Amino acid sequence: MKTTLSRAGRVAFLLGAGALLAACGDDAPDQAQQKGEGQKASPRSVEVATAERQDIALEKSYPALLRSDDEATLVARVTGTLEEKLFEPGEMVEKGDTLYRIEPDRYQTAVNQRKADLESARAKLSRAQRDAQRFERLLKQNSVSRQQYDQALADRRVAQASVAQASAALESARIDLDYAGVTAPVSGMVSLSMVNVGNLVNPGTRLATITPLDPLEVRFQLPQRDASELRQQLDDGTGIETIGAALELPDSDTRLNGHLDFLGVRVDEATSTVQANASFANPDARVLPGQYVRVHLEGLKRYDVLAVPEIAMTQGLMGPQVFALDEDDVARARTVELGELAGPWQILRDGVEAGDRLVVGDPAGLKPGTPIKPESFDGDAAALMEKAREEKQASQAQKQPDGGNEKAAQDATDEGDSAEEQNAPAQEDAA
DSSP: OOOOOOHHHHHHHHHHHHHHHHHHHHHHHHHHHHHHHHHSOOOEEEEEEEOOOEEEEEEEEEEEEOOOTTOEEEEOOSOEEEEEEOOOTTOEEOTTOEEEEEOHHHHHHHHHHHHHHHHHHHHHHHHHHHHHHHHHHHHHTTOSOHHHHHHHHHHHHHHHHHHHHHHHHHHHHHHHHHHHEEEOSSOEEEOOOSSOTTOEEOTTOEEEEEEOOSSEEEEEEEEHHHHHHHHHHHHTTOOGGGSEEEEEOTTSOOEEEEEEEEEEEEEOTTTOEEEEEEEEOOTTOOSOTTOEEEEEEEEEEEEEEEEEEGGGOEEETTEEEEEEEOTTSBEEEEEOEEEEEETTEEEEEESOOTTOEEEOSOOTTOOTTOBEEEEOOOSOHHHHHHHHHHHHHHHHHHHHHHHHHHHHHHHHHHHHHHHHHHHHHHHHHHO
């Protein structure tokens, strides 16, 4: 069947088509404009700071094996029977405390005998001196010969030597008497006794060990570079006592505070390290020698360096990088050379210069070319890192419920599909 349109119908059709084309023509520029506006990213708000040289405090830690350099081993210095033990193993003793007695009566008797010998020698010397004086007068009167006078002088010298000999013997006896009472050479914790009361001991017999625990001396090794930097810092007038130290035990909350009291001046050729020593107050003997610890040094500094908060660091194709702003506040990646990590700060050796504007806030998701809306930075890097951590936790917490809903929706979909599969055979049978 052939269909024809009247003149009025053709006119109406053409007007409708023209209106439709006009409408499409009006919408095209709007759509293009909206598409262009969508491609232009909105500026991202993030903390920005101007790089400035500053002094950065460091916190360095080094492994160490505790040992007591002042530990003393008690040994017998005289021969005799061990008569008394005056301590309990494991107790703290003070320097000078008597810990053992080795036949003190016997050595006291020897002292008394040497005193008597000295008195006898002094008496003989007194008589020899009088004889010499008398023979000297008689010689002037020609009553005695010169030979008799010389003999009197010789007798006097012999008597003088006898007095000196008796005096030395008395001093030796007194020393032996002192050694009969074994005293603590240092203060510390005493070990188990190695010899029982009643045993015979000789000079050199080991009796016990005393380990000083308060203060605790700790030796450790500093890398050559750290030691050199610290030496330069001390040469600027900073006293070594200003370098604080803290001692921590792995897997323990125990912490002792002290200070550095020695820094070596020679590098070990084998390890390229320098020896150091720190002292720690340990009044409760919570830390004992033989334990592995970490020694933290506080008060170290790096002078006139550039640094950014550690959170500002990202990893690029060319290595570690930070984002710097150009004159249009657009982020540009800068590859940098890293220095030391100083708490929440990362020291930069190269790649940025003083005066550069750097993104110091969380750069997660930030790409080169992103426009930035700079926010002020108060200089508290630790607070900045804590803020980023809290935001990350909050973001994860928000995603958790959504994830749970998605899982529930998926489970419901799976259940619906399973139900349809079960109903399909029944529907086919009904058909």
